[in-house]
Every structure is written in structure tokens, then in C-alpha cells.
Amino acid sequence: MTDLQDAAIEPEDLQLDNTDPETSGSPEPLDDEQQARLLRVLKVAYPHPSFPDGPYQRTSAAVQQADADGVLADGLDALGDLDGLDDDAVTAALKAVEETPFFRLIHSTTVVALYDDHEVWQILGYEGSSFEKGGYLHRGFDDLDWLPDPRIEEYDGEPRLELVEKEA
Amino acid sequence: MASIAHDDPVVVIIGSGAGGGTMAYELTRNGVPCVVLEAGRFLTPDDYENDEWAAFGQMAWLDMRTTSGTWRVAKDFPNLPAWIVKAVGGSTTHWSGATPRIMAHEFKARTTYGAVDGANLLDWPITLDDLAPWYDKAEQAIGSTHRHGRPALPANNNYKVFANGAERVGYKYYATGPYGTNAEPYDGRPASIQDGFNFQGDKNTSKWSTAVREIPRALKTGKLDLRPECHAVRITHDSTGKVDGVEYLDAAGSLHKQAARVVCVAGNSIESPRLLLMSASSLHPDGLANSSGQVGRNYMRHMTGSAYARFDQPVRMYRGETMAGIIADEAKHDPNRGFAGGYYMETLSLGPAFLASFIEPGEWGRSFTEKMDAFLNTAGMWIVGEDMPQESNRITLDDEVKDAHGLPVPHVHFDDHPNDVAMREHGYAAADAIYGAVGSTGVHHTPPYPSTHNLGTCRMSEKPEDGVVDKWGKAHDVPNLFVSDGSVMTTGAAANPTLTIVALAMRQADHILQEMSTGQL
Numbered sequence A: 001m002t003d004l005q006d007a008a009i010e011p012e013d014l015q016l017d018n019t020d021p022e023t024s025g026s027p028e029p030l031d032d033e034q035q036a037r038l039l040r041v042l043k044v045a046y047p048h049p050s051f052p053d054g055p056y057q058r059t060s061a062a063v064q065q066a067d068a069d070g071v072l073a074d075g076l077d078a079l080g081d082l083d084g085l086d087d088d089a090v091t092a093a094l095k096a097v098e099e100t101p102f103f104r105l106i107h108s109t110t111v112v113a114l115y116d117d118h119e120v121w122q123i124l125g126y127e128g129s130s131f132e133k134g135g136y137l138h139r140g141f142d143d144l145d146w147l148p149d150p151r152i153e154e155y156d157g158e159p160r161l162e163l164v165e166k167e168a
Numbered sequence B: 001m002a003s004i005a006h007d008d009p010v011v012v013i014i015g016s017g018a019g020g021g022t023m024a025y026e027l028t029r030n031g032v033p034c035v036v037l038e039a040g041r042f043l044t045p046d047d048y049e050n051d052e053w054a055a056f057g058q059m060a061w062l063d064m065r066t067t068s069g070t071w072r073v074a075k076d077f078p079n080l081p082a083w084i085v086k087a088v089g090g091s092t093t094h095w096s097g098a099t100p101r102i103m104a105h106e107f108k109a110r111t112t113y114g115a116v117d118g119a120n121l122l123d124w125p126i127t128l129d130d131l132a133p134w135y136d137k138a139e140q141a142i143g144s145t146h147r148h149g150r151p152a153l154p155a156n157n158n159y160k161v162f163a164n165g166a167e168r169v170g171y172k173y174y175a176t177g178p179y180g181t182n183a184e185p186y187d188g189r190p191a192s193i194q195d196g197f198n199f200q201g202d203k204n205t206s207k208w209s210t211a212v213r214e215i216p217r218a219l220k221t222g223k224l225d226l227r228p229e230c231h232a233v234r235i236t237h238d239s240t241g242k243v244d245g246v247e248y249l250d251a252a253g254s255l256h257k258q259a260a261r262v263v264c265v266a267g268n269s270i271e272s273p274r275l276l277l278m279s280a281s282s283l284h285p286d287g288l289a290n291s292s293g294q295v296g297r298n299y300m301r302h303m304t305g306s307a308y309a310r311f312d313q314p315v316r317m318y319r320g321e322t323m324a325g326i327i328a329d330e331a332k333h334d335p336n337r338g339f340a341g342g343y344y345m346e347t348l349s350l351g352p353a354f355l356a357s358f359i360e361p362g363e364w365g366r367s368f369t370e371k372m373d374a375f376l377n378t379a380g381m382w383i384v385g386e387d388m389p390q391e392s393n394r395i396t397l398d399d400e401v402k403d404a405h406g407l408p409v410p411h412v413h414f415d416d417h418p419n420d421v422a423m424r425e426h427g428y429a430a431a432d433a434i435y436g437a438v439g440s441t442g443v444h445h446t447p448p449y450p451s452t453h454n455l456g457t458c459r460m461s462e463k464p465e466d467g468v469v470d471k472w473g474k475a476h477d478v479p480n481l482f483v484s485d486g487s488v489m490t491t492g493a494a495a496n497p498t499l500t501i502v503a504l505a506m507r508q509a510d511h512i513l514q515e516m517s518t519g520q521l
């Protein structure tokens, strides 16, 4: 679970002055209906047909953990019941609140937490750290085969023209 | 390591990055005792994390900063104007390694470009000929590939796309370097194992940084007293106007003072002017060494932008060296293009974690997730060129926001100059052509990241009224105060700055040694 923990503590720390004591304090946990609505919001706002529920659920937990100012529950309540709405209608509802602290919290946390999730990395085709495996030197750093091998040395013809005259 | 008494007046260097780390090694290896005050921790390669956010949390400079201006960073990352490092080694732990030299005409920016509206252009007080021998030494220290007989790095996947595209559109001046990472063992450090994560410190130590070269070597001389987690807050001076000490806060927040014979400020272009401004006194009411009023002004961050191109087939851009690919054809001054100065294109790869935050900040919905879904088949490049110095782009002390110690945080104001905007558009079009030539199905134009290149806020000038330091980096106003980092750059030029910062620091150290031997310092 260390991914989740890392993701949860980092995003808001990057942009907020964490020396302010007023930003610490934990709001009431979300109820079941709010939890379900948050999950729907995440899936509609960050739609990936190839992602299972796991990464979205972990992101949901990260968003809740990052809600130091307690804007999440009210924001979800204000969206109202989403059950009868299709994805386009939910998108429109989110578009309307895009600039609110509620949606900013969701966005700033999700772009970090969802894409720092190792299950997501695997789905997207990212292998992450390689140092402990000897790097990518013998593991495909140059395995692209749909283009010819290019020159790696500098051009050895005439030197580069650095200063061009203005045309009349 | 030396242990130097607080009342022993020595050379005090503030910051241990490209400028400060180089200065520390050049002086200590010549027998001069130095104290280095470094705000960050002493991390070693064993500590480095090959994970983008974990490494960022570990070493990025996250102290509060505020912003204003028309640049997009002020909206998307209002408290993170710069992406730089707070650790021993400074931002050289993060840097990727591109090491072009500044071109001859770029040292004469005002003369070459003429008057540009709104730009505070000035010729450097030195020329390429003055710096050339120091560039040679800096390339040897850094171990730049393609230079002084060192071999090229091989082509990784991202470079294959980039270089083939370059060739097809008719560019000639592309290569996998010059790049500050070993293609073969050099200088006691191993060859690259193409493990990526240059930005995260490089655990393999194939990449040069002052954390793996200059600082450990300076410590071995027995002349360096390295004090990590010590944040300089004020430089003091005596009644004759010479600086005589540096006050700093240690990890526990206690205030100390180190006596100084010479002070070298190398805290990068936001913290260096902040420190000078915080060191105002009755003799220097507008900040130390600020009779010109130029301290903090002319802040430059390079014209930058990125292009991420999608293909029908896999690229896996993240495998291998992050930035081992440069196209130099557009690094020229060609007034027929409608803007002054030029730019380089360089390969760049971000993992999904960073890409999601930076590819199009603020975007969500399917247009955003489509970009992320294409990760495997994406190639990336960075565009980096000269930006115009403007007096109003500046670092000031924020009157309202204080840091954990109650000190004013730095405020960074930046407006793009129309020249920067025109150059960026040209660069995006060049990227479209390059990737289009090898079959891209779409290229996304990513706006500038928080600044990795921070320059110009204590600029060098011939005349004291035009800048803060002279051609040696010595303050015009104070005989034993030097600025030793990228803030001395008179103009930004197109080249990535670190090679120049190192060359300037080596040259400055040589000058300090000479002045010490003749009793002038």
C-alpha cells in the first residue's frame, strides 16, 4: 500500500504552504452514497476504458485523504443524484464546477494518485525503475524497429551557420 | 572533512549546486579552506529514488514561493515557479545533461539583435574567446560526450524517432549529445546502463553532478567544511563595506554566524537575489550590492515548450537516457524568422506520473485521458531557446507571505515577451514537422513547466549601473562578494545553462585564487 500512501501525501504538499496550521484537521468521513458518487465522478472525469476499478478506488481514497479543507462532502452533495445521468450529463455537471475548490481538489489529487498507481503503469506500458535490473541497456532501450538506425555522431560536413543576414 | 571555527574568516560559499559545488572544489583543491552552507540535505546515490514523485518529494525545493504575471505557471503552479533542487549538489542532481556552449554572437546580444521593444538586452562583459578555455575544462569535468575524444551515447528509442524525423525534414545538426553522462567509464564513474531517471539523481552515477564529483573530492582535500541543512539568511558587512560574515539557520532552526573573508553566493537565481535583498543595511538600503537596482531583475527562464507525439507503433520513450538527443539547426539568429535568437530541440521523456501533471495542466476528460492512453506510443521533445531579459520580470521579497522562519518568501513575477511567444510557436511548428515526417498521428504542444533554468537576476555588466556583478562575477558595490551561479548570466542564450555556469565558476575561482595570492582579497 505504499503507493497509495505516497500518492496521498504528495499532491497538495507541492502547491500549498504546509506551514499553515489551519490546513490540518480531518473532516467527517464520506457516507456510502457520497463514496459512490465520488467514484462515478472519477470514472467520468478521467475515463480509461482499460482501467479496472482498483486504481479508481485507490484514487478515491487519496482524494478523501487530501481533503484537508473539508470541501469534498459539500461538493458531492451539491452535484445531486447522478444515478439517472449519462456520462455526458455528468461531464456537463462537472464542467460547471470546474473552477471550484471541490473540483480542484479532485483534479490535483487525481493527476498524481491515479497515474502514480503501479497497476495503471502496467496498463499504460510503463516499466518504471530499472536500475536494480541493470537498466534498460540489455532490456530494450533501443528496440524500436519501425525506423532505421539514425546517426548518433554530430554532422561532419560544413559547420552550422549561427548568424543569418536579414534579407532585403 | 575540515571543521572550521565560526570566528575563522574563510571563504563562505552559499549553495552546493553547479556554481557553488564547482567553486568549492576549485578553491579547496588549491588549498583554500571553505565553508559551504547548503540549505538541503546530504543525499547520496543510494538515497536517490527511481520514482518521479518520490524523488521530487525527496529533493525538490518546496519552500513556499509566490508568483504573478501572464505566464501560465502562475495559474497552474502558483507556488511552484521553479523546479529545482534543495540538496547537496543542487539542481545538478536533477539535471539531465545537455551541454551545448553559448555561441559567439549570443554574448553580444544587444549588438546582434539591436534594440528589442520591452527587452533589457545588454552585451556580456566577456566574449566566447574569454570563456572558451574554461568551456574546455568544464566539458572535461562534466565528461560531455562528443567532446575531447569522448564517444557518443547510443540511440535510444525516443532518439530514433527524433533523429529520423530531423533527417527527413532536412536538419543536419542532430546527435545524441553533447551530454553530461558517460558513454564509457570515465573519471572513476561507470558507463550509462540506460536506466532512465536522470532527473531523479541517477543512482548509477554515470551522470555528472557536483554531488558525485566536486563535493566528494572537495571533502577529500580536508579543506571543506560542508554544512548541509544550513540555510543562509543574511550576509553582513563591516564599516568599510566589505562583507564579513554569513548568518544562517541550522536544521533545528538555530541562528549561527560564520565569519567570512570572501562570500560566494550560489543559491540559484531565485534564492541568490532573495538573500541579497534580505541583507539590506544602512549602507545598502535597497539590498546588498544593489546600487544599480538590478538585483532580482531580468529574471530569465528560457523560452521553453514540449511536444509529445503519438504514433501507431510503440516508442517506449522512457527507456534510456532522458535527454540524449539534440537538434541544433534552429539554434541560430535568423531575423527572417521574425524573432531574435534561436532554440534547440532535445529529446525528453516523462513517466505517466509526471506526464499527467504537466502535459496539459488543468485538463481532464477524454481529451486528457486519450493522451495518457497513448503513453506507450508517445515520443517527446523539449524546446529550449533564448528568452528576452525584461526589467519587470523579477524576484522581490513578498510583503505578506512569510516562510517557516518568519522570513519573506520570494515572489516571482514573469510575463512572456512577444519574442518568446513567437519563438515558441516556431518551435512547436518545427516539432510538428519532425514528428509528422515519421508518421505521427498527432502532436500535443505542452506549455512550459515550472522553470528548471533560472537565470539573470544578478547579471554581469561592464558598467556598474547596468548590472550587479563585473566580468568576474564580483559585486560592483562590494569588493569581496561574488555571485557564482546562473544568476550572473547577462542574457540567457539558447544553450542549456549548466556548462556555462560551471565554466564561469571555474574562471571565477581562478580569479579569486590570483587575487588572494596578491593580497587583494
Ligand SMILES: Cc1cc2nc3c(=O)[nH]c(=O)nc-3n(C[C@H](O)[C@H](O)[C@H](O)COP(=O)(O)OP(=O)(O)OC[C@H]3O[C@@H](n4cnc5c(N)ncnc54)[C@H](O)[C@@H]3O)c2cc1C
Binding pocket: B014, B015, B016, B017, B018, B019, B020, B037, B038, B039, B040, B083, B084, B085, B086, B087, B088, B089, B090, B091, B092, B094, B095, B096, B097, B098, B099, B199, B230, B231, B232, B233, B266, B267, B268, B269, B271, B272, B275, B323, B452, B453, B454, B484, B485, B486, B487, B495, B496, B497, B498, B499, B501
Ligand atoms: C529537471 C531538470 C533538468 C535539467 N536539465 C538540464 C540540462 O540538461 N542541461 C543544463 O545545462 N541544465 C539543466 N538543468 C538546469 C541545471 O540544473 C541548473 O541550471 C543548474 O544546476 C543551476 O546551477 P546553480 O548553481 O545556479 O543552482 P543549483 O544547482 O540549483 O544550486 C543551488 C543550491 O543552493 C542551495 N541554496 C539556495 N539558497 C540557499 C541558502 N539561502 N542557503 C544555503 N543554500 C541555499 C540550494 O539548496 C541548491 O542546492 C536542469 C534542471 C532540472 C531541474
